[in-house]
Amino acid sequence: MKTLHFSIIVISLILIGASNSSIAQISKQIGGVAIPHISTSKSNFIDGDIIPINGYALPNSTTTIFLVNNYGNIENSTQVKSNNTGDFNTSLGIPSRVIGGAWALFATNGESGFAMQVMVNFHGANTPPFDFPSGLPPLKQLKFVINPSYVQCRTELQLIIKSEDGSPACVKPDSIAKLVGRGWAVPHIMNFGYNPGRGPATLEQRDTSTSINQQIEQVAPSCVSNIPHQYAIAGPPGFPLCPIMNFQASAKILKASGFYGIYNYTKYPGTTNFVLKPGHNGAITYLVSMSMIRDFSDTLQYSDKINITNGVSFMHDAGMNNHPGIDLAVEPKLETMQSNSTALVTITFLASKDAPLGTYWVTLPPGTCAGGEMIILTVTDCGK
Numbered sequence: 001m002k003t004l005h006f007s008i009i010v011i012s013l014i015l016i017g018a019s020n021s022s023i024a025q026i027s028k029q030i031g032g033v034a035i036p037h038i039s040t041s042k043s044n045f046i047d048g049d050i051i052p053i054n055g056y057a058l059p060n061s062t063t064t065i066f067l068v069n070n071y072g073n074i075e076n077s078t079q080v081k082s083n084n085t086g087d088f089n090t091s092l093g094i095p096s097r098v099i100g101g102a103w104a105l106f107a108t109n110g111e112s113g114f115a116m117q118v119m120v121n122f123h124g125a126n127t128p129p130f131d132f133p134s135g136l137p138p139l140k141q142l143k144f145v146i147n148p149s150y151v152q153c154r155t156e157l158q159l160i161i162k163s164e165d166g167s168p169a170c171v172k173p174d175s176i177a178k179l180v181g182r183g184w185a186v187p188h189i190m191n192f193g194y195n196p197g198r199g200p201a202t203l204e205q206r207d208t209s210t211s212i213n214q215q216i217e218q219v220a221p222s223c224v225s226n227i228p229h230q231y232a233i234a235g236p237p238g239f240p241l242c243p244i245m246n247f248q249a250s251a252k253i254l255k256a257s258g259f260y261g262i263y264n265y266t267k268y269p270g271t272t273n274f275v276l277k278p279g280h281n282g283a284i285t286y287l288v289s290m291s292m293i294r295d296f297s298d299t300l301q302y303s304d305k306i307n308i309t310n311g312v313s314f315m316h317d318a319g320m321n322n323h324p325g326i327d328l329a330v331e332p333k334l335e336t337m338q339s340n341s342t343a344l345v346t347i348t349f350l351a352s353k354d355a356p357l358g359t360y361w362v363t364l365p366p367g368t369c370a371g372g373e374m375i376i377l378t379v380t381d382c383g384k
Helices: 173-181 211-215
Strands: 003-007 037-039 050-056 062-068 074-081 087-093 101-109 112-120 158-161 168-171 247-257 261-264 272-276 281-293 305-309 313-315 326-331 334-337 341-351 358-363 374-379
Touching (some): 037 101, 050 101, 062 087, 158 173, 168 173, 334 341
Parallel strands (some): 272 374
Antiparallel strands (some): 037 050, 101 112, 247 281, 313 358
């Protein structure tokens, strides 16, 4: 059999910056792959206004942009083709005599997307929180996404797919195994990635008995929770628009060493915060498990082996992949895996003495969409 070469690239819809930001901002590339991005000259409009939209996507590709009101209904939409450099310009009109509120512009291009908030006829002092599309019912989200597996759920819920008709539903995590056991949900078309708060859920219960959990402290010291003049702020984690994967994998952290401390990240419960002091190294021992390789022979050439590149990606408000003063060493860099196999990966974070202080979202192998964990890495000097 031939071996498929698979390098995990996360194509995400990500909201970066302060949690109360009215406009989401995103780097032009994530992992070298361009994704759609749109922006407007302002964020407040009234009915009858024309919204000028600038953006970029893959060169010579078509982007669909929806104008969605605060009830999840499409008020207007358009399609625009990017030029040879990926840039485009277009506009959308706001209908007259509409009920105002926190609306959204949602751009989709292929299997990736981007959302930003716009205010229509809004006169309040405080901008409402932005929770599009996760704030909408799953069936309403199908107006904007092609695949039910791309539907996003509220923080306390997780996504499953109904077996009877393939429609999405958001349920409490502790009910997933029961629903699958009764045949109500179909496991094989789900994405098995982990993403704090919103992403599609694994059907397996997480093992909480590993040694890393015994290292986690509940309350972080003030030098971790309050960092003055920090270079990078993790911000909201965002959520991926994941394609259906031709394999099912999972991963978990077994142990860690060299870190100042490991804490629960209170802003996003369930996320682990690894704290590293400048001038120190921290290592994570990580287990990747390949449960099965699916046969998609009608669309992909089948192979019983997959080559996985153990890439690590950073996300934050200071340039997405930019992490000055922090180097990585990953061993092994590449591994060939078969069904029901496992592999140990060692990830070492090396912080220089002059590394800027800050917090980073870090995606571990084999990537968010393929079962990898997302953690917080905090660089701070607790010795001062």
